[in-house]
Amino acid sequence: xxxxxxxxxxxxxxxxxxxxxxxxxxxxxxxxxxxxxxxxxxxxxxxxxxxxxxxxxxxxxxxxxxxxxxxxxxxxxxxxxxxxxxxxxxxxxxxxxxxxxxxxxxxxxx
Amino acid sequence: xxxxxxxxxxxxxxxxxxxxxxxxxxxxxxxxxxxxxxxxxxxxxxxxxxxxxxxxxxxxxxxxxxxxxxxxxxxxxxxxxxxxxxxxxxxxxxxxxxxxxxxxxxxxxxxxxx
Numbered sequence: 001x002x003x004x005x006x007x008x009x010x011x012x013x014x015x016x017x018x019x020x021x022x023x024x025x026x027x028x029x030x031x032x033x034x035x036x037x038x039x040x041x042x043x044x045x046x047x048x049x050x051x052x053x054x055x056x057x058x059x060x061x062x063x064x065x066x067x068x069x070x071x072x073x074x075x076x077x078x079x080x081x082x083x084x085x086x087x088x089x090x091x092x093x094x095x096x097x098x099x100x101x102x103x104x105x106x107x108x109x110x
Numbered sequence: 111x112x113x114x115x116x117x118x119x120x121x122x123x124x125x126x127x128x129x130x131x132x133x134x135x136x137x138x139x140x141x142x143x144x145x146x147x148x149x150x151x152x153x154x155x156x157x158x159x160x161x162x163x164x165x166x167x168x169x170x171x172x173x174x175x176x177x178x179x180x181x182x183x184x185x186x187x188x189x190x191x192x193x194x195x196x197x198x199x200x201x202x203x204x205x206x207x208x209x210x211x212x213x214x215x216x217x218x219x220x221x222x223x224x
Contacts, residue, residue: 043200043215100152
């Protein structure tokens with residue numbers, strides 16, 4: 001079983017729609033959780049951290065469910081510029097090593 | 111601040127050739143990493159360096175060597191390239207303990223081994 005699993009998508013949504021997707025992880029001792037964004041043929045960049053109580057950053061909401069071992073990302077009022085691949089990233093027992101999911105592709109259409 | 115820079119951006123090698131991928135960061139970060147990214151797979155850690163003078167193997171180290179030349183620079187060497195090493199290589203850096211352990215990535219090197 002992979003450490004981090006994501007639905008690859010693609011999720012094709014119209015502008016203004018809400019899109020949500022999950023990521024499951026296998027290591028119950030995982031400490032920290034993140035969503036990174038990767039544009040086509042570009043490097044990944046941190047979108048947001050995921051806190052136990054859930055957190056929002058503008059139109060983006062992240063949730064953590066430790067009991068079921070998944071995190072989620074919800075994008076409200078989608079913009080064309082939200083089209084990207086979203087990587088689920090988990091920090092396990094080490095201070096230095098992150099585990100990356102393969103990514104969920106979101107395409108927002110006009 | 112340039113952030114994390116990588117050279118070259120693109121490279122084509124023949125099987126058996128060697129090359130070194132260069133990475134430098136100007137953020138005074140202690141930790142640096144080399145990843146490879148293949149279609150349908152997440153980024154996989156090749157080697158990392160927690161601090162200047164130390165290096166450790168990651169998930170997929172076979173066929174690679176690294177050198178942490180100083181705090182700024184971390185190079186990745188392919189001694190005898192194989193087609194299975196065709197991939198996009200990303201270097202990253204971070205400062206453990208600060209914030210959310212955010213890693214900053216370079217623009218990547220697209221390597222093709224024929």
